[in-house]
Amino acid sequence: MMQTTLQTILEQKYLAAALVSCGIVVLFANALGREAAVVAGNFMYVPTTGILLILATVAVFKFGTSGHHGIAWFAFAGYAASAFTAEMLWIGQEVYLQIDPFPSAADVFYLIGYPFLLMFFIAYLQPVKAGITKKMLAATSVFSLSVLALGLYVTVGNGTDDVFATVVAAIYPVFDSILIVPALIGVALFFKGKVNFMWTLFCLGTICVFVADAAFLLGQNEDSYYTGNPAEILFYWNYILLAFGVKNHTSLFQSRKKRDGLGALHA
């Protein structure tokens, strides 16, 4: 079915509703107390990452593994699976085992997700890489380096005595800043196109993760962080933004009755 303006507007309405309701749930849980916030905060990851994983799997089946888009969606599914596994490990450790989940095996899966997401960006941009100008690359790199400097200042600058935790903490802003470059390039390249909606959401999601990672690491260093605190809303928003981006992209390339384009030759 053709993506109409009405459908895009409706989709944005649902996106706004998802973002707002997620924020309300977290804030309401925080108003009830820290324990309620931890429980609500942990279980909020089940639908957000779960839906993202389902949508990513649908995208893989839709695009297959052929072509640059196919490779891109395969990598994205890897990211979604890593994120889902990481969140489930986090919940298992914090809610059931009641141990501090940072740093832990969950971080391995969070970190594995980054190369997959980078692979997605690179594979998707591969067919249009000739359109990437030096100016574009320079502008996004400057932005990325600024983000990295800020991230490292927040994490390493306020590091604790735990060297391992500080190193793990420092990896996140480095990876975040790397991802921001292709995400911004994609937004610029596909500007005015229908696929730009997905790229904008992915870019906003990447920025949300960066801010949330900085808040998380700062909170960890001050030992004041807990799962489900208001800053964590940005993590949920990232998954929601990505999920709506995938949904929009899959709808855009919705399969229709196959038509043989060469049929006209025989007419």
Added chain:
Amino acid sequence: MDVTDIQIKKALVAFSIEKVLFGMGEPVYQRVADALKNDYGCYVPDCYDHPEYLKRVLADLYGNAYATIIGSIRENLKEFSHQDSVQKFLVALN
């Protein structure tokens, strides 16, 4: 079946477009073919006569990046660009 020169060139252009779009992914080709059919009532080989349709569909889908995709199609047709009709198609794609 008579195969005219025009039909051969249409097939050549269609093949180049398909090669680039399939390189991006089969659903991309299907999406472009569907848009050409629904919006302009034509098939991929008809882009030989109406390259502006292809331009509009790609721009609608990929925004600013459409020019790069067009560039790939041009690259595929480079060795046939000495032929007037193919040259005309390539110029119209600009």
